[in-house]
Amino acid sequence: MTYLTKPKFHHPSLPKNTLGYTRRDYEAATSTLCAGCGHDSISAAIIEASFELAIEPHRVAKISGIGCSSKTPTYFLGASHGFNSVHGRMPSVLTGANLANRELIYLGISGDGDSASIGFGQFAHALRRGVNMTYIVENNGVYGLTKGQFSATADRGSKSKKGAVNTDNAIDLAAMALQLGATFVARSFSGDKTQLVPIIKAAIAHRGAAFIDVISPCIAFNNHPGSTKSLDYVRAHNEAVNALDIMIGRDAITVDYEPGKVVEVTQHDGSVLTLRKLNDDYDPSDRLAAMNFLQQETAKGRIVTGLLYVDGEADDLHGHFNTVAMPLNQLNEPELCPGSKALDKINAGLR
Amino acid sequence: MGMKPTDISAPDYFHKVVDCQWACPAHTPVPEYIRLIAAGRYSDAYMINWKSNVFPGILGRTCDRPCEPACRRVRVEDEPVAICRLKRVAADYKDDIKDRLPKKAAAKNGKRIALVGAGPASLTVARDLAPLGYDCVVFDGDTRAGGMMRTQIPKFRLPDSVIDEETNYILDLGVDFRGGTRIDSMKALLADGYDAVVVGSGAPRGRDLDIPGRKEAATNIHIGIDWLSSVSFDHIHSIGKRVIVLGGGNTAMDCCRSARRLGGEDVKVVVRSGFDEMKASPWEKEDAAREGIPIHNFLVPKEFLHKSGKLTGVVFEKVKAEYDAKGRRKLIPAGEPDVTFECDDVLVAVGQENAFPWIERDAGIAFDEWGMPTVDKVTFQSTNPKVFFGGDAAFGPKNIIWAVAHGHEVAVSIDKMLHGENITERPLPAATVVNQKMGIHEWSYKSEIMPDQRYAVPHRDNATALSSIKAEVELGFDAKLALSEAGRCLNCDVETVFSAPLCIECDACVDICPMDCITFTENGEEDDLRQRLHAPALNLSQDIYVADGLKTGRIMAKDEDVCLHCGLCAERCPTGAWDMNKYFIEMTHAGPACR
Numbered sequence: 038m039t040y041l042t043k044p045k046f047h048h049p050s051l052p053k054n055t056l057g058y059t060r061r062d063y064e065a066a067t068s069t070l071c072a073g074c075g076h077d078s079i080s081a082a083i084i085e086a087s088f089e090l091a092i093e094p095h096r097v098a099k100i101s102g103i104g105c106s107s108k109t110p111t112y113f114l115g116a117s118h119g120f121n122s123v124h125g126r127m128p129s130v131l132t133g134a135n136l137a138n139r140e141l142i143y144l145g146i147s148g149d150g151d152s153a154s155i156g157f158g159q160f161a162h163a164l165r166r167g168v169n170m171t172y173i174v175e176n177n178g179v180y181g182l183t184k185g186q187f188s189a190t191a192d193r194g195s196k197s198k199k200g201a202v203n204t205d206n207a208i209d210l211a212a213m214a215l216q217l218g219a220t221f222v223a224r225s226f227s228g229d230k231t232q233l234v235p236i237i238k239a240a241i242a243h244r245g246a247a248f249i250d251v252i253s254p255c256i257a258f259n260n261h262p263g264s265t266k267s268l269d270y271v272r273a274h275n276e277a278v279n280a281l282d283i284m285i286g287r288d289a290i291t292v293d294y295e296p297g298k299v300v301e302v303t304q305h306d307g308s309v310l311t312l313r314k315l316n317d318d319y320d321p322s323d324r325l326a327a328m329n330f331l332q333q334e335t336a337k338g339r340i341v342t343g344l345l346y347v348d349g350e351a352d353d354l355h356g357h358f359n360t361v362a363m364p365l366n367q368l369n370e371p372e373l374c375p376g377s378k379a380l381d382k383i384n385a386g387l388r
Numbered sequence: 389m390g391m392k393p394t395d396i397s398a399p400d401y402f403h404k405v406v407d408c409q410w411a412c413p414a415h416t417p418v419p420e421y422i423r424l425i426a427a428g429r430y431s432d433a434y435m436i437n438w439k440s441n442v443f444p445g446i447l448g449r450t451c452d453r454p455c456e457p458a459c460r461r462v463r464v465e466d467e468p469v470a471i472c473r474l475k476r477v478a479a480d481y482k483d484d485i486k487d488r489l490p491k492k493a494a495a496k497n498g499k500r501i502a503l504v505g506a507g508p509a510s511l512t513v514a515r516d517l518a519p520l521g522y523d524c525v526v527f528d529g530d531t532r533a534g535g536m537m538r539t540q541i542p543k544f545r546l547p548d549s550v551i552d553e554e555t556n557y558i559l560d561l562g563v564d565f566r567g568g569t570r571i572d573s574m575k576a577l578l579a580d581g582y583d584a585v586v587v588g589s590g591a592p593r594g595r596d597l598d599i600p601g602r603k604e605a606a607t608n609i610h611i612g613i614d615w616l617s618s619v620s621f622d623h624i625h626s627i628g629k630r631v632i633v634l635g636g637g638n639t640a641m642d643c644c645r646s647a648r649r650l651g652g653e654d655v656k657v658v659v660r661s662g663f664d665e666m667k668a669s670p671w672e673k674e675d676a677a678r679e680g681i682p683i684h685n686f687l688v689p690k691e692f693l694h695k696s697g698k699l700t701g702v703v704f705e706k707v708k709a710e711y712d713a714k715g716r717r718k719l720i721p722a723g724e725p726d727v728t729f730e731c732d733d734v735l736v737a738v739g740q741e742n743a744f745p746w747i748e749r750d751a752g753i754a755f756d757e758w759g760m761p762t763v764d765k766v767t768f769q770s771t772n773p774k775v776f777f778g779g780d781a782a783f784g785p786k787n788i789i790w791a792v793a794h795g796h797e798v799a800v801s802i803d804k805m806l807h808g809e810n811i812t813e814r815p816l817p818a819a820t821v822v823n824q825k826m827g828i829h830e831w832s833y834k835s836e837i838m839p840d841q842r843y844a845v846p847h848r849d850n851a852t853a854l855s856s857i858k859a860e861v862e863l864g865f866d867a868k869l870a871l872s873e874a875g876r877c878l879n880c881d882v883e884t885v886f887s888a889p890l891c892i893e894c895d896a897c898v899d900i901c902p903m904d905c906i907t908f909t910e911n912g913e914e915d916d917l918r919q920r921l922h923a924p925a926l927n928l929s930q931d932i933y934v935a936d937g938l939k940t941g942r943i944m945a946k947d948e949d950v951c952l953h954c955g956l957c958a959e960r961c962p963t964g965a966w967d968m969n970k971y972f973i974e975m976t977h978a979g980p981a982c983r
Contacts, residue, residue: 041829044837044954046464048904048923061902073894073962081899228895256894256962268892272940 043067054091063087063094065115069108075227075253076106076175080113082230083144083173086237087114092142098134099144102127102156105182106148106175106253114144125156128163128172132354135168138364139355142241143170150180153189153208160210164217164246169353171240172219172248174210175227177255178266185258196263209335211345214248215328220351221247222327224342226271227254235281236344242283242308245351252340276334278319278343279312302349312344321347390911390943391934396885399816402971404931405948406881408471411458413793415817415975416440418455418471419881423833425477426874428867431485433478438485440975442512442558442792443537445550448476449862450541452638452669452787460878463927464903464950467842469876470865477870479550490519492562497521499806502582504571507535508788509779510588511558512795516978517802518561525582526563529570533559536590536780537788539617540639542646543858574747574775584774584802587747587761588791591780595739597634601692601699605734608699609692612643612737619646619857628732630654632702634689635737636666641673643735644681649857656729657683658702660719662709675861679850687727688719692734701730740785751775760784767801767811768794776801799978807983815976815983824882824955824968831968833879835955843873879953882970886944888937890965897957897966898922903950906957911936911943921947 043064051059063084068077087097094116101107103124110119118141122130131145145163152160152174163172178191187195187203190210195203214222221243225233233251240247252271254260260267265274279300300321302310312321320326327346334341361368394401404410408418417436424433437444451472459468499522503510506528514524532538533555537546559565571577577585594611596602602609608628612635618624631652633644636659647655657676659666663685666673673683687704694700706724709717742760747753752772754762761770763777770777776798779791801811824832846863847853853861865873898906904923911917917932918925925932930949938944958966976982 041836041954041956041959043900043956044902044952045839046837046902046950046952048950049463050923050926051904067900071962072960073892073896075894077899077960078895081895228893230895254894256892260892268894269939 041067054088056091056093058088058091060084060088062116063114065112068112070105070112071181071257073256074105075177075255076109077112078227078230079173079175079233079251079253080109082227082233082237084113085230085234086241089234090238090241092241096140096142097144098131098141099146100127100131100134101146102148102151104148104151105177105255106146107151109175110144110146125151125154125159127151128156128159128168131170132163132166132168135170135354136360138366139169139360140364143168145170145172147172147174149174149176149178149188149190149210153210157189157208161213161217164214164219164248167218167220167246167351167353167357169244169355170246171237171243172246173237174248174250175253176210176250176266177253177259178264179255179259181255181258185255192265195265196261198258198261200263209331211248211250212328212331212335214250215324215331215346218246219248219346220245220348222346223248223344224250224252224340226252226275226342228268228271229275229342232277232280232342235283239281239283239304239308239310239344239347242304242306243347243351244305245348245353271340274338274340276316276339276341278316278330278341278345279314279321281344282311282313284309284311302347304347304349305351310344310347315343321345324348389913391914391917391932391945393936394931394933396933399819399973401931402819402881402883403817403973405883405951406971406973407458407460408455408469409881409973411454412441413454413790414441414796415973416455417881417972417974419877419879420972421478422469422471422474422874422877423879425474426834426871430478430481431483431488434482434485435488437475437478438489438557441789442515442795443508443554443788444475445479445554446537446546447788448472448474448479449546449550450537451475451789454789460880460950461876464878464952465839465841470842470845470873473845473862473865474870474874477865480864481867486557489557490561493519493521495521496523499523499583500525500581501584501586501802502577502580503527503586503588504577505535505587505589505779505781506530506533506555506565506567507588507590507779508537508791509781509795509798510535510586511555512792513586513588513778513799513802514563515558515561516796516799518558518563520803520979522802524563526559526565527569527571528565528567531567533565533567535588539620540613540642542616542642543620544645544649544853544856544861545642547858547860572746574751574753578751578774582774583806584776586798586802587775587777587781588779588795589744589781591740591742591785593741593743594736595741597689597736597738599689599691601694604697605692605694605699607697608732609734609736612639612735613740615735616642616646619650624650626651628652630731631656631733631735632729632731633657633735633737634702635659635739636661636668637737637739638668638672639740640735640737641668641676643737644676645679646857647733647735648679648681649854652733655681657681658687658689658704658729659683659685660688660707662686665709665717678847679854686719686722690726693728699731699734701728702734703728742781742784744781766797766814768798769801769811773805796975796977800976800982803978804983809983815981817973817975818981820972822970822972824970825958829959831955833882833970834875835879835882835953835968837878837952837954840872840876842876843869881972882953882955882968884933884946884951884953884957885967885969886933886935886946887965887967888935888944890963891938891944892963892965893938893940893942894962896960896962900956900960902954902956903952905947905949905951907945908938908940908942909945917945921945923947925949
C-alpha cells in the first residue's frame, strides 16, 4: 500500500505514441491495493496496451462492479470515463452505455466474485448478446476484501491460507464464455505481461464480446503452497497455446515463421492477429475444439493460456439490432422526434 | 553466461550511486548534510562538512562544485541541487562549534612536519596530523594564513572574516604557524631534520602575453593574479575607466568584477575561444553578466597599442573554431578585419603556472621537462620519500576542493610512513548502513519526490555591490529558501537493496517505478542486457545492479542511472525483497583507522 503519489518524473527516453502521449499519460491515481497485488499488474498491462494502441483517453469508458478488481479503474486511464457500478451489475450498465453511445471503447472490469457469483447471470447475458466490449475478469479465486474466503472460481481441492480445503466445484469463466458465444476468448496471467498486453490490445480491436480471464494471484490471501492461483502454481502449470502479435492498421509483420507455425486472423477493423503456435494442434478459430481442449487440459491440472478462440467475422449487438449508426447523444430533434406522420406510419404497420 | 551478480558490499558500489559524493574530490557525504540542513541542524551539517572538506564556509562560497554537474537532478529534471550554496547555509547558521573540534594533542608524538605554504593543501594536512600529536610547522610568505584563498579570491566573494574563522580552527589545534617566513631553500629545510616536508605552495606564477607593445605599455598591463593579490592586500585601489580583461577562466571573472568596483566603467572580457568553451564556471560568467560586463569571444590579442608610454588599446584578430576528424578544436583566422578596443588598462588572466625556484634541483626531488615534480598520484610522495606535494603544487592549478582532497591523502601517507607502514596500501572508506523503514508508509527520509526547479541565491543589488570591493555580493539562502532547496535532494545515499530469496516476482516494483529502472529478464552480457531493459540503459557511466537466484531463473536488473530513490519499489514490495538502506560513506583520514 502506498499513500504517496507516483512522482511526475519519467525516464528521459520514454517513448511517445502517435498522439504524443507517453505511457505515463495513461496512468491514474496510485493504487491502494495490497502491495504485490496481481490486479496492479493487470492495470499496468491495460495502460501499456492503451498507450501502444494510441487510444484517445476520452474515447474510453471503463465500467466496473464491486470488489478489489472493480477498484482498479481508479488506477489506470485517469482521463477516461469511469463508472463504478453495483456489485455484479457491470455488464448491464455497460450494455446500456454501449447502446446509448456506440462510439466509445468499453472496458468492463470485474472479478471472480463480481462475475462468477453475484453477477453470474449478468456475465452470461452480456456475452451471449455480443455486446462490443473488452470484458476483463481479474481472477484470484478468493474474496480478498473480506479476507480470503474461497470464491466460485477456486479449484476443488485447493486450500485456503488457513488450510481449509475447497469442496465446491470451480466455475471456469473462459469455458463458460466459449459456451455462451463470446467471439473472442482468452486466458492470461498477471505475471506475464508479454502475453497479456497483446491479448488486451487484440480484445480492444475486436468487434463483439471479447472476454479475458486473467489469473491474478492475491498476494495477501491466496499465494500459499495449497493454492492453485498462486504465482508459483500458475507458473508451474501454465500451458500457453500460442503467442500473439497484433498489427493495427499496418501490414502484417513480415517475420519469417516456420510454415504451419502461424495463424493469421484479420478482424473487422483491419487489425491482423498473428498467432505463433506454441501447441501445433491448437486451432484458435475452432470453438468446439477449444472447448474440448480446455476441459481436457483442466482435467490434467493444467492452466491453458493464450488466445483460445477468435471469430474475425464476428458482429455485435448493434449489428444484431440494426440500430442507428449515430450515438444517441449526437441525434437531433428531427431524428429523435420525427413527427405525427411518422408515428401514424408506425402505428399503421402494427395494425 | 551473462552479467555477474553485483557485489553491493564492495565499498565503491553504492558510493558511485551517490553521484555528488563520488564526484567530490574529498567525497563529502552530501545528502547526509543536506538532510541535516533541512532539519535545521546546521551545526551537525557543518561538522560533517568540516571533517570532510575542512573549509565549509569558504567552499560554500567559492567551490568549483564538481558535485553539481554530477547531481542526479540534472538527469531527471534540469538544474542540480544548489549543493555548494547549501554548504554555505550550514556555515552561516551554525552555532559556536569550537567545542566540537578536535582537541589539541595532549602529548606530541615527537615527529616534526614542515608545511610550505599556508593554503588549503597544507592546512588540511595540518588539520589531520596536529591532533594526532604531530608537530606541524606551517610556513608562508604572507603574514596571514589562507594562501590563494586569501590573496586571489576577491573579498566581495569571500570575506576575510570567513577565512580567518576557518583557518584559525586549524591553527588553534596547536599548529606552529610562521607567517611572513618565505622558504627559499628546500635543502636548508630538509637539513632542519623534519620527518616529512609538505609542499603546498600552489601555482603562483601568472602567465604573460608576449605580443608587440607589451614592454612599451607595461605600466598599464597587469598580470591578473598578481593584480588581484595587490587588491586583496589593499595595495591597489583604482584602475582606469576602460579596462580589458584577457582570458576566459575564473581568474578573468574575478579580475573584471574587481575592476568594475575600482573605477572601471567600461570593463570588457575578451576571450580567444567561443563563449561556451570558456573555462570559467557558468555561474561566474552569469555573475559578470549581471554586473554589466560583456564578454567578446573568438578574438586573439595581436598587439598592444600605446602612445608615449601609455596604453591606448588592444588589436585583436578574429578567429573561428574548426574541428578535425578527432573532434579537436583549432582556432583559425576568420579572414575578417582586425578588431581594436580602446582601453586604459589591461588585465592578463590567461592561466597560471607552477614555479619552484626555491627547490634545488639536487635536493633528491625529480622534476619533469615542464618543471613539474614527479609525484605519485595516490600517495602524493615525490622521489624524495620525505617530501610530499599537494594542491596546485602537485599537478598544476585546480581548485580548493582538490587541494583539500590532496591534503587528506598526504596526511594518510605521512601518518602511515611514520608508523613504518607501506604507504601504497590505502585505507578503504567506512560505510555505516542504516535501514530507513519506520512503518508501512513511513521512511526516515523524505522519500516524496516532486519536480521543483532550483532556487536562486539572493544577491545584493548591483548599485550597492559595485560601490565596494569588499561588500559580499551573494547574500546566501535564508532558512526558508534553504529548506526548499534542500527538499530537492533525491537522497541518493538511501539505496535500493534487493534480496532475491525474498522475491516472488510479482512485478509490483516494475509497475510502480516511475523511472522504469527495474527489469526482470534473462541474463545476458552487459551490452545486450542494457538494450533489453524496460528503458534502455544508455548512460554507461552508471552501473546496472544485477541479482540472480530468482525462482524463474531470470535476473533482476536495475539501472541506477535515473533512480529517484523514492522508495516506491520497497513500499510496493509485498515481501520486503526491496529495502531502503542509508549508506553513510566516509573517507578514512589519517589516524589509527588508516593504519
